[in-house]
Structures are given as structure tokens and as C-alpha cells.
Amino acid sequence: MSVEKIMVVDDDALGREYLCETLKRGGYDVTGVGNGQQAVSRIGKEDFDMIFMDMKMPGMDGMEALEKVKGISSETVVILMTAYGTIESAVEAMRKGAYDYIIKPFSPDQIELLISRVNERQKLIAENKYWRSASNVDEKSEPVYSKNSKMSQIYEQLKKIAQSKASVLIQGESGTGKELVARAIHYFSPRCEKPFIRVNCAALAESLLESELFGHERGAYTGAVAKRIGRFELANEGTLLLDEVSEISPNIQAKLLRVLEEEEFERVGGEKTIKIDVRIVATTNRDLAKEIQKGTFREDLFYRLNVVPIHLPPLRERREDIPLLANTYLEKYSSENNSSVKSIEKRAMDYLSQYNWPGNVRELKNIMQRAVVMGSSEELGLENFTSLIDIKKSEHTMCNDSVNIKKNGQSIEDAEKELIFTTLEKTGGNKTKAAGLLKITTRTLRNKLNKYVIAQ
Structure with missing residues (x-):
């Protein structure tokens, strides 16, 4: 996330060595090269977090080398250096992907400040990538x-x-x-x-x-x-x-x-x-x-x-929370879906409170979302939930630590197969949730499914 490896590109040997030594004293891994062509060749073989590139060099100048470097490694930070800065050249450098543009001569303090700014920028970029790829965005700020x-x-x-x-x-x-x-x-x-x-x-x-x-x-x-x-x-x-x-x-x-x-x-x-x-x-x-x-x-x-x-105790051991959670999720999903549903009938709430909730709060949350979406009146009645959950069935199926399987002479493998497919049916095919209920990893569940499907 922080700058570690830096390349200095300058045809002026004294200037190049001065900057390389300054960066090495700062603890950075530094490589110095004398022209743009060498820089492009090295960036194709190695990772560099940052490049200090001189603008005026024989052959391939800094602008051309900048374009080629960004084409190979778009995330590498490039700083252009020149003794002849103009607004026009600065604008052109930024347009082609340079992070900044500094005027020679510069002090070690200026370089350290610049690297510090780059570190902050790289950290933000890395964090943003993580959050864009995260699958749990909707639960980040949900209260308990x-x-x-x-x-x-x-x-x-x-x-x-x-x-x-x-x-x-x-x-x-x-x-x-x-x-x-x-x-x-x-x-x-x-x-x-x-x-x-x-x-x-x-x-x-x-x-x-x-x-x-x-x-x-x-x-x-x-x-x-x-x-x-x-x-x-x-x-x-x-x-x-x-x-x-x-x-x-x-x-x-x-x-x-x-x-x-x-x-x-x-x-x-x-x-x-x-x-x-x-x-x-x-x-x-x-x-x-x-x-x-x-x-x-x-x-x-x-x-x-x-x-x-x-x-954390399971929901079946804190049934007093069921009405509180059910009403909380009703309000949440009614608002999100612009629904007319406003309450839950007492018989329906009693029904919810008697259920074992093998999927715990996550299952209650999903059931309430479906009930609100499918509800057609201001009050959710018993009929809105009997089609979604079966209390009697829940008493005879797996509830995390309590698993009751009717074996009837089945082999262990057949009993396991039946349990897996029953659990998948209960979770609507959700393998992650089914694996959680079965207390196995998702990877193990997939392997067992492959085994049973092939065996059929």
C-alpha cells in the first residue's frame, strides 16, 4: 500500500545519483536508469510503485516514456521532473497520466512530502477497491x-x-x-x-x-x-x-x-x-x-x-427478541419497497415466536423481507407466514446442534445425502446458508454435492 520500490529516470548522471541516494536514505528500494527506453524496458519486467522521470532526455523523452509506462502499468505513479516548467506542459503531463510535475532543483523535504501524499492516495485507492468488491455492503451500519x-x-x-x-x-x-x-x-x-x-x-x-x-x-x-x-x-x-x-x-x-x-x-x-x-x-x-x-x-x-x-445465543434461546426483530425488519422493508404493510397480526406473531429459526436472525430477516414484498394488505396475517415456514417440519429437521434424521435402515451415506438435499431445499438452494446449518464449509458441501450428483 505504501511506496516501496522507486525508479529514477534521468540522463543527467549527477542529478540521477543525487536523487537515488536521497531516496535510499529514506529506506526505499531505488533503481536508476539513464533514458526513457530503459525505463519502459524495466517496467515491463518489474513492479515499481513510483517513477521520477525527467522531461528532457535524448531519444525517448519524458512525455513519450510516460505514455508507454502507463500503457504497461497504469497503477504506477509517475512524477515528471523538469528545469523548464510551463503551465501547458504541466497540463499535458497530467492529461497523459502523470501524478505530479515538479521543478528542478528540489529539496529532500519536497520529495518526502510528495511521497507521503502518494502513500495516502494509494491507501485510499486500495480501500476503495476492497469496498467495491465487498458483498456485505447492505449490512455495514445495521444496528443490533x-x-x-x-x-x-x-x-x-x-x-x-x-x-x-x-x-x-x-x-x-x-x-x-x-x-x-x-x-x-x-x-x-x-x-x-x-x-x-x-x-x-x-x-x-x-x-x-x-x-x-x-x-x-x-x-x-x-x-x-x-x-x-x-x-x-x-x-x-x-x-x-x-x-x-x-x-x-x-x-x-x-x-x-x-x-x-x-x-x-x-x-x-x-x-x-x-x-x-x-x-x-x-x-x-x-x-x-x-x-x-x-x-x-x-x-x-x-x-x-x-x-x-x-x-452469541441462537434466536430460539432468546424468543423475546423475535417480535422486536420482526417489527424492525417489517418497518425496514416496508419503507424500502414503498409497501402498504404496517403491522403483524397477533396470531402471526405467535406463530413466528414458536418457530425454531435454524437460520437464526438471518432467516427471520429474509422471511420478513419476503412477507412484506408479497403482502397485499396493511397487516400481515398467519397465512403470510405458514407458506414460508413450517413449525412442525422445523422440529424434525436440523437446528444446528440438534439433528433428527429418520434413518429407516438407511446407510450413513444415504442419510447424509438426504440431510444435505433437505437442507438445500429448506434454504432455497443457498449453498452458503446450507453449509452453515450443516456446520461444514461451502467447499466441503460442493464436494459432497459433486459426489452425490455423479453417483446418481
């Missing part, structure tokens, strides 16, 4: 609601927990609001103005997760055509949420432990050690104590993450 005494105690503790830098481990079933609690910790903390960065550990293969967390250098592996900034760098001075941390492989667990202990790491394929200051919040829907016993999760990493433990 509860009348339950256990939940109230948790919320009371959040502000105190938020003031420290201690790692937090949030455990609970899928859909209980673990990410919302993680966001609350960040926004109550002194880091609230800094980035809150999330990575879904269950959604990525080991090689991809390593790159997502730590970033990679150009050429680190096949397909790594440019340097990539990882989530740890993006979250520097802020908070990093490791969602479903139990799904991390043993190899990545070892690397993560080192980062937590030493607060430093290297990008994949890189040699430079990067120092970071990141607050870690991790979530899981698994019992990590059992995972440790099975040998799938490191005990030392567990203790590093579990400095402050938080356990």
Missing part, C-alpha cells in the same frame, strides 16, 4: 437489537472490550449476528475512523486465502501478474475480521499465529518484512475446543484469538 438479558450483557461489555487492542473471538451459530457484533466493536473503538476489513476464510482455497491475507508480489505464482495488497495491510491501524476462522488450513494457521505474535509478515513471494498494527476479531460457528481435540485447529492460535471470548 435485543431484549434478551444475555445479549444485553454482551452489548454492555462491547464498549469496554472495544477500548482495548485485545483479540476477540465471537462464537455462535450461523445467522446469530456475529459480524454485526464485530462491527460494533470496531465502531465503538478508538480505531473507528480507520479501516474495518473483512475476509471470509471459508470461501477461499488455501493459496487464495494466503494471498488475500498477506498480499503477493508480482510473479509470486502463476497468474500473479502484479503486486497485490493483502487484507492485513488494508486493515493497518484498524480492525481485521477473520470470518469463520475455523476453516483456515493448518499451514495458514501457523502463518497467522506468527503475525499475531510478532505483528509483522512478508507478502507471498516477497522478502521485505512489513510491520502492522491491526486489531483482530475472529468469528466461528464451530466449537473450537472440539476442533483442537480433533487436531484441525491449533491450540496456541486459539489462545491468541480467544483473549476476549463472546458467545
Whole structure:
């Protein structure tokens, strides 16, 4: 994210050496070349964060070299240097992609100030890329609601927990609001103005997760055509949420432990050690104590993450929250969809309160959205929900920790197959939600589906 590798392009050997030495004293990796053609050749083979390019050079001048460099590496920051500056040439340089235009002679302080500005710009660009690619935009600022005494105690503790830098481990079933609690910790903390960065550990293969967390250098592996900034760098001075941390492989667990202990790491394929200051919040829907016993999760990493433990109860254990949440989501989706729905009939609310909610708050939220969208009167009645949820069926199907399957002489494989397809039917084909209910990773679910589909 910050400027590390710089190229200085100047046909004046003394001027080039002076600037190279100035930058090296600042701790930068610096390469000096004598003309535009050499610069274009090097940029095609190596990654440079920044280039200081002289305007007047024999052969290929600075303007021509600028165009070619930006054509090869659009993200490389180019600063044009000249002793003969005009407004016209400055405008032309900006039009062709230069970041800035400086007049010779310049001082080391001017150079350091310029690099500082570039660092701030690069950080904003990297954060914007992350947020554009994030899939959870609609839940960033959603508040947390509860009348339950256990939940109230948790919320009371959040502000105190938020003031420290201690790692937090949030455990609970899928859909209980673990990410919302993680966001609350960040926004109550002194880091609230800094980035809150999330990575879904269950959604990525080991090689991809390593790159997502730590970033990679150009050429680190096949397909790594440019340097990539990882989530740890993006979250520097802020908070990093490791969602479903139990799904991390043993190899990545070892690397993560080192980062937590030493607060430093290297990008994949890189040699430079990067120092970071990141607050870690991790979530899981698994019992990590059992995972440790099975040998799938490191005990030392567990203790590093579990400095402050938080356990969120499932919705069926805080039924007093169901009317509150149902009315909250009714108001939200009625407003968003310009709906005439304004209330929920008492019989309907009683029906909702009796349901086991295997998908917890997330399932209630989805049911309310569908009911509001399909509702045709000001009040939602019992009939609006009986077609969406079946209380009797919920008592005989999986409810996270309670799974009841009628085996009737079935093999274990047939029972597993039936459970998977039943759960998928219940979630409307949503594999991520089904995997959460089954307490397996999305990747494992896909592998099992491939196996059963092929076997048919």
C-alpha cells in the first residue's frame, strides 16, 4: 500500500545519483536508469510503485516514456521532473497520466512530502477497491437489537472490550449476528475512523486465502501478474475480521499465529518484512475446543484469538427478541419497497415466536423481507407466514446442534445425502446458508454435492 520500490529516470548522471541516494536514505528500494527506453524496458519486467522521470532526455523523452509506462502499468505513479516548467506542459503531463510535475532543483523535504501524499492516495485507492468488491455492503451500519438479558450483557461489555487492542473471538451459530457484533466493536473503538476489513476464510482455497491475507508480489505464482495488497495491510491501524476462522488450513494457521505474535509478515513471494498494527476479531460457528481435540485447529492460535471470548445465543434461546426483530425488519422493508404493510397480526406473531429459526436472525430477516414484498394488505396475517415456514417440519429437521434424521435402515451415506438435499431445499438452494446449518464449509458441501450428483 505504501511506496516501496522507486525508479529514477534521468540522463543527467549527477542529478540521477543525487536523487537515488536521497531516496535510499529514506529506506526505499531505488533503481536508476539513464533514458526513457530503459525505463519502459524495466517496467515491463518489474513492479515499481513510483517513477521520477525527467522531461528532457535524448531519444525517448519524458512525455513519450510516460505514455508507454502507463500503457504497461497504469497503477504506477509517475512524477515528471523538469528545469523548464510551463503551465501547458504541466497540463499535458497530467492529461497523459502523470501524478505530479515538479521543478528542478528540489529539496529532500519536497520529495518526502510528495511521497507521503502518494502513500495516502494509494491507501485510499486500495480501500476503495476492497469496498467495491465487498458483498456485505447492505449490512455495514445495521444496528443490533435485543431484549434478551444475555445479549444485553454482551452489548454492555462491547464498549469496554472495544477500548482495548485485545483479540476477540465471537462464537455462535450461523445467522446469530456475529459480524454485526464485530462491527460494533470496531465502531465503538478508538480505531473507528480507520479501516474495518473483512475476509471470509471459508470461501477461499488455501493459496487464495494466503494471498488475500498477506498480499503477493508480482510473479509470486502463476497468474500473479502484479503486486497485490493483502487484507492485513488494508486493515493497518484498524480492525481485521477473520470470518469463520475455523476453516483456515493448518499451514495458514501457523502463518497467522506468527503475525499475531510478532505483528509483522512478508507478502507471498516477497522478502521485505512489513510491520502492522491491526486489531483482530475472529468469528466461528464451530466449537473450537472440539476442533483442537480433533487436531484441525491449533491450540496456541486459539489462545491468541480467544483473549476476549463472546458467545452469541441462537434466536430460539432468546424468543423475546423475535417480535422486536420482526417489527424492525417489517418497518425496514416496508419503507424500502414503498409497501402498504404496517403491522403483524397477533396470531402471526405467535406463530413466528414458536418457530425454531435454524437460520437464526438471518432467516427471520429474509422471511420478513419476503412477507412484506408479497403482502397485499396493511397487516400481515398467519397465512403470510405458514407458506414460508413450517413449525412442525422445523422440529424434525436440523437446528444446528440438534439433528433428527429418520434413518429407516438407511446407510450413513444415504442419510447424509438426504440431510444435505433437505437442507438445500429448506434454504432455497443457498449453498452458503446450507453449509452453515450443516456446520461444514461451502467447499466441503460442493464436494459432497459433486459426489452425490455423479453417483446418481
